[in-house]
Amino acid sequence: MTVRLTQASAPLMRSIAVRDEFGAEREVAIPAERALTVFVDKRELVTLMTLGAAPELLVLGYLRNQRLVESVAEIDSVTVDWEVEAAAVATRGGVQRFEEKTAKRVVTTGCGQGTVFGDLMADLDAIRLPPASDPRGRISQATLYGLLDAVRRQESTYKSAGSVHGCALFRQDELLMFVEDVGRHNAIDTIAGWMWLHGVDGADKIFYTTGRLTSEMVIKSAQMGVPIVVSRSGITQMGYELARQLGLALFGRATNRHFLCYTGFERFDAQPEPARPATKE
Template identity: 45%
Template sequence: MSEFLLRPNPDDPRLTRHVTGIDQEGKRIDTAVVVERPLTLFLNGQEIVTMMTIGDFPDYLAVGYLLNQNMLRPDDRVTDIEYDDELEVVVVRTERHTDFEQKLQKKTLTSGCAQGTVFGDLMERFDEVVLDPEAELRTSWLYALSKKINTSPSLYLAAGAIHGCVLCEEDRPLIYMEDVGRHNAIDKIAGYMHLKGIGPEGKIFYTTGRLTSEMVIKTVQMRIPILISRSGFTAWGVELARRAGLTLIGRAKGKRFVALSGENRIRFDGDPASVGEESPRHQRKASLENDVA
């Protein structure tokens, strides 16, 4: 696979809007802000949830959300996906009959910004997943991925107030998705993988957001053995990663990182002394985003 099969388009006029204001010196400024809009998801004839999203790739978001809620099975055949931009509705149709009335009665708000919602048992099937024990992460790959992802054009750099998730293989970033909530970004990647027939073998997951329980659970459900973030950890996220045998790396900025689970997969083949520090522009942007992540 080549690098960046799919990545953000910060020039898409539907995703940002320019507004005027004043800065700390009282000077008039023009700045880009991210646009968020509702998207109501139906599975066959049943309404599932309304999500706040930037609105790109509604098909991948819908399928990935259903997969990560265990409403779609890995072997389910999606027969049709209908999206109506005016009504802000996406309908996923499957060959198998579905009915999740009972599951929809149990709702949990997640810890992510632009709060996500999960239904049913949050830990459903979690302990059944066996992550590849032979998977590895070379530090040279980690350094290369951080540089390529953090310098790639993105809404994150253009406007902030957004999270990114990237599916990677060795030192190559493949699928880069962004949204106002990291749960949406990860679901888009899950949907893309399912619809394009991409397996978890040899894959690495990278996110700009915190390493929360939700991020760990979804990564494990996707059977990806390595999760990296430029942000920090929550205690339950670390506990669940250790329980699942997931390699969990946070605070990955420049030459620095911290691994709190699955350290056995890390191969130290990169020289930290040869890795430059992040640009001041990106450090300032990341600092602002981490304050509200």
């Protein structure tokens, strides 16, 4: 079944006048953060703070990662109207146990504080990732370097205005999708929505984020079926423990040709750099 979507992307930046340390006035760009209140079958669910790059995909991914809807086939339409700052989701048969699923909320470490409905750890045992012996679930050092170079060359809001997080989906070092938002959780939800809408399998994919690897990011990556996650930032203890439990390969502090492999060494085909010569004192 086809999901009917508006195409209501909003301007990602706006220009403002500022004064620098010399007292000179100049014009700079800043991210255009805005509120988007999500209604599901006319019931208010949550208000997301977002840039609005792909709001329909954000809403789809949010519903998927919150486990409020099991199949994209259950969604009839997502209609975004920026004049009223609202996204109206119409389902085909209603959300089963809506009140029960949304009764418990966990405030996460997401930028501006994210929210997860229900038990954060529920259904982890049902997640199946490709084994490390499967070529789809492996990454070489050369591929990792190629991926980081692709991110470096990507035109972005961050380069123009800063203050945003970016997430990307790769097949090896081929960039499939790149999205930025004010919070890394919004960016990963948008990618999850795109995968869900188009039936994209995560087994042979690599997920990249500029944000830190928290429990929320690890769980969402696993729910997308993606076995390898790369971050420009670091990792939390809970993110580390969950990645080990789920069998993910996590790479952090990854910039240029530097990285740390925190978990999932068995998925990594290392090609170590030559040892640097000792410096003479």
